[in-house]
Amino acid sequence: xxxLSLSVLLPLLPLTRxxxxxxxxxxxxxxxxTPLDELKAKWDFDWGFSGISTFAHLHHVxxxxxxxxxxxxxxxxxPFDTAVSYRPGxxxxxxxxxxxxxxxxxxxxxxxxxxxxxxxSWPAILDCGDIPITPFDNxxxxxxxxxxxxxxxxxxxxSYSNPEGHVHPKLITLGGDHSIALPALRALEKVYGQPIAVxxxxxxxxxxxxxxxxxxxxxxxTQADFTHGTMFWVASQEGLINNGSSVHAGLRTRLxxxxxxxxxxxxxxxxLRIESDDIDAVGVQGIIDLIMERMGTKTPxxxxxxxxxxxxxxxxxxxxxxxxxxxxxxxxxxxxxxEDLNLVGADxxxxxxAYESGHGESTALAGAQVVFEMLTSMVK
Ligand SMILES: [Mn+2]
Numbered sequence: 047x048x049x050l051s052l053s054v055l056l057p058l059l060p061l062t063r064x065x066x067x068x069x070x071x072x073x074x075x076x077x078x079x080t081p082l083d084e085l086k087a088k089w090d091f092d093w094g095f096s097g098i099s100t101f102a103h104l105h106h107v108x109x110x111x112x113x114x115x116x117x118x119x120x121x122x123x124x125p126f127d128t129a130v131s132y133r134p135g136x137x138x139x140x141x142x143x144x145x146x147x148x149x150x151x152x153x154x155x156x157x158x159x160x161x162x163x164x165x166x167s168w169p170a171i172l173d174c175g176d177i178p179i180t181p182f183d184n185x186x187x188x189x190x191x192x193x194x195x196x197x198x199x200x201x202x203x204x205s206y207s208n209p210e211g212h213v214h215p216k217l218i219t220l221g222g223d224h225s226i227a228l229p230a231l232r233a234l235e236k237v238y239g240q241p242i243a244v245x246x247x248x249x250x251x252x253x254x255x256x257x258x259x260x261x262x263x264x265x266x267x268t269q270a271d272f273t274h275g276t277m278f279w280v281a282s283q284e285g286l287i288n289n290g291s292s293v294h295a296g297l298r299t300r301l302x303x304x305x306x307x308x309x310x311x312x313x314x315x316x317x318l319r320i321e322s323d324d325i326d327a328v329g330v331q332g333i334i335d336l337i338m339e340r341m342g343t344k345t346p347x348x349x350x351x352x353x354x355x356x357x358x359x360x361x362x363x364x365x366x367x368x369x370x371x372x373x374x375x376x377x378x379x380x381x382x383x384x385e386d387l388n389l390v391g392a393d394x395x396x397x398x399x400a401y402e403s404g405h406g407e408s409t410a411l412a413g414a415q416v417v418f419e420m421l422t423s424m425v426k
Contacts, residue, residue, distance in 0.1 A: 094149040100173040102150035109174035116204040118169030123176035124222035135398035140220040142399035146410035164421040185269040195233035221395030228277040243291035248352035249368035282315040289316030296355035298322040334383030349392040363402035363409030385423040
């Protein structure tokens with residue numbers, strides 16, 4: 047009886063709803079199985095501030111364990127910082143750079159300086175996650191990183207040979223302290239079968255002899271030779287670096303002792319040195335010209351950006367800050383200016399968020415922008 051009266055009364059209830067505050071989701075679909083494209087059209091989107099933190103909201107797979115998911119360019123974290131000489135903390139660099147990349151999205155990723163959107167162009171770009179690196183044993187850490195790079199670089203990229211010459215996937219590493227460049231160079235030299243030219247943005251040389259730190263123990267063979275200030279020296283010893291085509295840019299470090307010994311040692315390793323101060327004499331274009339004259343457009347180049355190349359006033363969150371650096375804008379312009387280099391790999395290192403001033407993420411934002419410019423150049 048009650049049911050009957052309800053069914054009689056229902057049609058009499060007011061059915062028109064026009065309030066702004068109505069809840070359309072109350073109209074639950076009668077059956078499940080909404081077509082996938084409809085779901086994607088509705089929900090496959092993230093605001094800068096929503097979503098799980100991957101670089102630029104890219105699709106994330108742990109590439110090291112998913113060989114069946116080929117890619118063209120991989121962003122990979124190397125959260126390692128037990129080879130630093132001053133402030134530790136760059137193990138948190140990858141997560142800081144990913145968080146700071148949140149306003150980079152495929153729908154608003156057009157790089158106006160380069161006239162293209164790397165996120166909607168030809169390559170499959172993945173956030174490959176992090177290499178799990180031990181913080182307890184640097185010899186093991188180096189072995190783990192070298193193995194990880196070799197594993198990923200040995201794979202066939204998704205767009206193999208299209209464009210021509212694209213026969214290896216490309217990695218952009220989020221450091222980590224600068225020592226992570228050594229395992230990257232080891233893998234690149236092996237995969238490309240030749241020494242790799244290094245374009246090295248940094249306040250420091252990083253070609254230092256391991257004995258540079260005064261120590262009574264320096265003569266003892268030790269894994270302590272591997273640091274964030276010696277990795278290019280080790281790489282040179284191993285024959286990984288193209289001696290004669292490499293460049294330091296943005297230098298302003300103090301040197302050891304009382305003379306230019308560090309520079310002489312650096313010269314033997316075949317680097318051209320561009321000082322931070324040089325930009326006032328030759329300008330941004332002058333710096334670009336020096337790099338391009340030295341490296342050309344054919345030589346395989348590893349681009350390594352130590353974020354401390356930027357002045358610590360603009361990028362304080364780093365391991366070994368040095369006053370008198372370039373501005374973020376100058377660095378971006380220089381990176382755009384050298385976009386014709388033949389990049390085979392890249393890194394952004396020494397972002398150490400604990401030393402950011404306040405919560406503005408300025409260093410990590412610079413790091414994320416540098417990755418954006420690297421991606422753009424690789425796509426172009
Ligand atoms: Mn460095």
